[in-house]
Amino acid sequence: MAREINLVPDIKGEMIKTLKLRNYIFFACIVVAAASVVVTLLFGTIAGGQGLAMNSKKEAIDKLSAKISSYTDLTDFLTIKDQLSSISSLNSNKQVLSRTFDILSAMRPTGADTITISELSVNLSEAEPTFIFDAQANAGKEPYIDYNVLDSFKKSMQYLHYDYGDYVDKENNIIPSYCMIEKGEDGALLNEEGKGNFAYWIINGKGCNPSNNLKDSDYELEEYKGRKVVKIWRTPQYSDWYKENASSDKPYMSLDGAISNVPHFNSACISYKGEKSADGTIKWDDTDNQCALVPNGTDGINITESSNGRSGDNDDLVLRFSAIVTLNPEAFRFNNHHMIALSPSGHHNVTDSYVQVQAMFGERAADCVEGDTACNTNKANEGK
Helix, strand or coil: CCCCCCCCCHHHHHHHHHHHHHHHHHHHHHHHHHHHHHHHHHHHHHHHHHHHHHHHHHHHHHHHHHHHHCCCCHHHHHHHHHHHHCHHHHHHHCECCCHHHHHHHHHCCCCCCEEEEEEEEEECCCCCCEEEEEEEEECCCCCCCCHHHHHHHHHHHHHCEEECEEEECCCCCECCHHHEECECCCCCECEECCCEEEEEEECCCCCCCCCCCCCHHHCCEEEECCEEEEEEECCCCHHHHECCCCCCCCCEECCCCCEECCCEEEECCEEEEEEECCCCCEEEEEEEECCECCCCHHHHEEEEEEEEEEECCCCEEEEEEEEEEECCHHHHECCCCCCEEECCCCCECCCCCHHHHHHCECCCCEECCCCCHHHHCCCCCCCC
């Protein structure tokens, strides 16, 4: 039986193992060092490339900056750009001064009592717009200087309202405001006696047909000043539109005021309501108006002074007065479309023609002169 004899001492074996381990470690260090050099060179290449790229971009930016700065109209362009970005905000805050005349028309009394304005100042810059005016009140009968006319005028402030909203087609799509004609040549609202106010929809105007599903043949067309139009009632046609049940092809108005299948006016202020009596007749109510023109009612008008005077070619005795009326800012808001002022009776004011506007104003009444007993001794406005 063969036997192996280990002639190498144990210490020699340990030394050989140690030498092999040293060689492995040395080899690993060489590999790691080589890898580090490669990585360093790679990073250096990338950093150098980035520096070159950044320098190239910087030069390009400098050239573009110099080119832009050379434009002589740059400042104007930037100003226009800023203004364009704020158009939406400007529109929402824009106010319509011309509505003043409709509001004044609704304020002034009708009948024998008249109020003529001699000087008017409109302030729309504050949170609450104001009318500041000098005027004269004429009772139209004895005693002509009568404070009751002015007192009635002041009390009417609580009954003044306004209305605004949108005209819509059969599918309740909003029709752009520029597609609607609401006033005639005399400046008065279009009105048909017995039916109320209406407007013409220029259905073939550019961008004026908001629905792709409906065609001209779906509407009853008329011609107005050579254009195809559709008459849209602003005042609901209760008897024609109300039915027990909705119909898919006929105008419909329910007792709660909902209107469908007919172009109409969607009011943002007035709620319509019908009440059916035992005999089957319907009583309609349109007095629920949430838009007060003078929010504080009688407290919204301040009579700053009053005195006796004479006015007109006939030297009529009148009551001169100065007043400040605080109004609802929503009545002047540009974004509140198709705004009209409503007289104290609650009905739509249809007398806002240019002729009516002229009748609002007149020369300032003259003070009572010495020796004018009828003017100086009239006591109708004392203690008020």
